[in-house]
Amino acid sequence: MVPAGKLIIIGGAVDKGSFSESNFEKEVEKNLNFFETGILKKLIKESRLKEDSRIEVITTASKIPRIVGPEYLKAFEYLGATNVDVLHIETREQAMHVSVTERIKKADVVLFTGGDQLRLTSILGGTEMHDMMLAKYQNEDFIYAGTSAGAAAASSSMIYQGSSSEALLKGEIKITSGLGFIDDVVIDTHFVHRGRIGRLFQAVVSNPRTLGIGLGEDTGLLITNGNMMEAIGSGLVILVDGRQIKDTNITQVPMGAPISIKNLIAHVMSHNDVYDLAQRELTIMDDIIAFNEAEDE
Template identity: 60%
Template sequence: MSVPKGKLIIIGGAVDMNTNLGSQENIVKPDHLKFFEQGILKRIITESAKQAGSIVEVITTASQIPDLVGVEYIEAFNYLDVKHIGVLDIRKREDASNPEYLERIRKADVVMFSGGDQLRLSSIFGGTEFLQILKTRYENENFVIAGTSAGAAAASTNMIYRGQSNKALIKGEVQITAGLGFIDSVIIDTHFVQRGRIGRLLYAVASNPGMLGIGLGEDAGLLITEGTTMEAIGSGLTILVNGRKMAETNIYDVEMGSPVSIKNMRVSVMSIFDKYDLLQNQLAIKKTVKVEDGVFITAPGS
């Protein structure tokens, strides 16, 4: 398998209930509102070859409030002195074949998938020329693909698309389908710590121990380079669930609707600047981290 030349950034998302949306109190606001604090959104631009001169395309397909999401991301990137920002609100599969949209993603330096419903992403983009262009550019160019919440969950070859947290370890509750396929051998869940989704990831990994489970907290992200090296970014926590040394599970024996047992699942926690090698399955913890003016920095030589 070839080593991707592009960079993949997956982010756990954030919910802000102090909305400006009137009575729509339960709507998830655009995730950039928390990104400024520890610089996740800025890191996306820093990792782009053209940095502030980048052409950014925001894909709001997963969102139920695409107009608002698009405006908020334009304002967020403008705040970072990025001026070339477009919004692609692709609502159906035929839109993904629009020649104008295909040309825009061919010219973009950064593509950002917003939050919402990951099943919309897989069902609208799966098997399209649009998705193939993104994959080809990611494999062969210095190209950044970023996704938050649903956009992160859909980034892997396999994705979780439903499952109640409090019933996750009941056989059949967690549903998995094909994702967008930017990265193999992992499965990603988001809003992980805040919504208590450990059961969903344990179930997913128990059903396929060859996958590494990645649970992204809010304001937590991973920068993935060369398809194998993951660096934790943002102020939040990322939980890793590794089933390769799992001793036993009864997931294949019990009937649908029955509780599942798992023995010796390995769990690790990543915080900012920690790195994980997907080839070696090794976590390297950053030993020295300082905070200056509310921003995390690494100490020289640490």
């Protein structure tokens, strides 16, 4: 079944400036790279009612929710979206409250902030709120958006632990079930800055059907129809495809030993590039734009 909704997953470390600073208006060019690269603008544009869409910012993953929430309110207000509120959910008991499900029922967009993705799955997983979001994504013009932890938790399989420096040692990467909005992918965030390519390699070699998605900082994917992925933002998206792997020693070596992989395929996406998850095909959009311009001359 093709979902009616959309996903927007963001790599984290977004440069949105500090909206708690009194002088941010005077330094818009410095502070608003987040908007200039179009991620939040894209979210508003793709939402059902645009600037009038009901947006719930959910801070469950964060250790500083009372600081993070107001920052997003100011960011959205700056972009003209004022029907926005923050939903603080810190326990499963809170997640199960009828007031929470009523707010999710009315939402056009939910945006999960960064933090710890295991908090998201352990607090929200299997609640009525979780089920309602999944149903809205399948049947309505609804957006699930997440940055950092919120992005990592979007898929059915989720990386929740693993050292970047030791990522290609067997057993260093820990994977559990995510929130289940998209299958057959695993998402890692803060990808470029924290050097996490090895984490994706091990996640993919463990099950080559899974496509590894590495989101750079201030970079994301807009996913429509459940499989069309468009790169948004200022940085890079790394895709790791394991279907053509010819050999690996992962089942032979002991825990903690280095892993070898033969014929692992990687792609690099930048702004506007499109990847068809169903066909496993990357289209570099600048090539198409250049071709069309040449045809018009």
